[in-house]
Amino acid sequence: MQRERLMRWASLASVATAFSLILAKLVAWLFTGSVSVLASLVDSMLDAMASLVNLLAVRYSLKPADEDHQFGHGKAESLAALVQTAFICGSAIFLIFHAIDDLRSRSEIGNEQVGVWVILFSIALTAALVLFQGYVVRHTGSVTIKADALHYRMDLLTNASVLAALVLSWLGYKSMDAWVAIGIALYMLYGVREIVMESFDLLMDRQLPPEQLEEIETLVMSVGGVQGFHELRTRRSGTMPIIQLDLEMDGSMTLEEAHDIAERVMILIKKRFPGADVTIHQDPV
Known part of the structure; x- marks a missing residue:
């Protein structure tokens, strides 16, 4: 079916994008030591884990109904979405503590130019994936792909914030790097609410709108x-x-x-x- 094919392609594209971003941001962090780049790197690592969970969940949820699961396996999507929110919350808390420690130690960053080019690459790649995921969600209604797309839409804002932090640091405003990392973490916590509520509604058999x-x-x-x-x-x-x-x-x-x-x-x-x-x-x- 077209719907199943789109969901599988979206899951594979998400995994490929996540691992590409991890490699790029790891290089940027090693060159710059920026805590905001680290925040973006951790976010991408969690996206990769969540995307792998999504890939497995989509494959399982698309299995036809059987004797033990007469209404199909669709609720696997909701469980996967809840796993993603746990990843996001854990990473956000880690980043807040790391950024606070960075503010106390007054760490400095360097090679901001490398970080800027990597983040620009990340923004372009992420935007392409978000456009494709939006197309898939419109044609399938998949809550798992929708949750994954929310992560990457958050990544666009995250990467834009990191880009601003690197530029400001380059201009001499060093503390902005840590403050941007804290802002990213808080935004990550704010963004999980919609996923949690929608997944909870599906698991609790809420009626249609x-x-x-x-x-x-x-x-x-x-x-x-x-x-x-x-x-x-x-x-x-x-x-x-x-x-x-x-x-x-x-x-x-x-x-x-x-x-x-x-x-x-x-x-x-x-x-x-x-x-x-x-x-x-x-x-x-």
């Missing part, structure tokens, strides 16, 4: 022969919507007629929500 519930109601009531419905229950397993409802129809119609109406309702819902698992119970009015 109100606007999607209204769409389902409109689709159901647009089919001739439907007199009403009740007990609408919805949730998601990864990218797969799960929709269950009781359909109300004239009790005097034949079983075949009732089945045909329910089938038309199911086709409409699946057309609007591709890949959805739809269960319809038929009730006589």
Whole structure:
């Protein structure tokens, strides 16, 4: 399927980008000793670990339903997203303490030009990946790819901040390097909130958004022969919507007629929500 292929390519691109950035930033840190470059390096190392987790999670979540997992393996995506947030929080706390220590010791950095060129390369590579991930998220709705894309969007701001810190240090404002590192760490902590809430909602089987519930109601009531419905229950397993409802129809119609109406309702819902698992119970009015 196109959706599965896009998710796999996005995961592979993320891993390749993360390891490329690690090598580049390691060189920059060794040449400059900059704590803000170190902050960006640690962030990229965590991105690499998170991307590997994503790659495994996407492969597992795309496995078809089996006897033990009859609704598929989609929740593996949410678990992977929570693992990513743990990585981010741990690295942010480490960076804050390291930057504070750097401020106390009044460390100096050098070879700022090398750092500037490496960070410019990092910004270009990261921007290309974010554009591709955005395309994949729009066409798949994957929460794992969305979480990974959030990391790299944060990286763009992080790299821009590091670039500013290196330039300011070059101009003589040495303490800005550590302050930028602290700002990056705080921004990393702020950015995980959305991932945590969305992953928690998926794991706790939160219903679909109100606007999607209204769409389902409109689709159901647009089919001739439907007199009403009740007990609408919805949730998601990864990218797969799960929709269950009781359909109300004239009790005097034949079983075949009732089945045909329910089938038309199911086709409409699946057309609007591709890949959805739809269960319809038929009730006589």
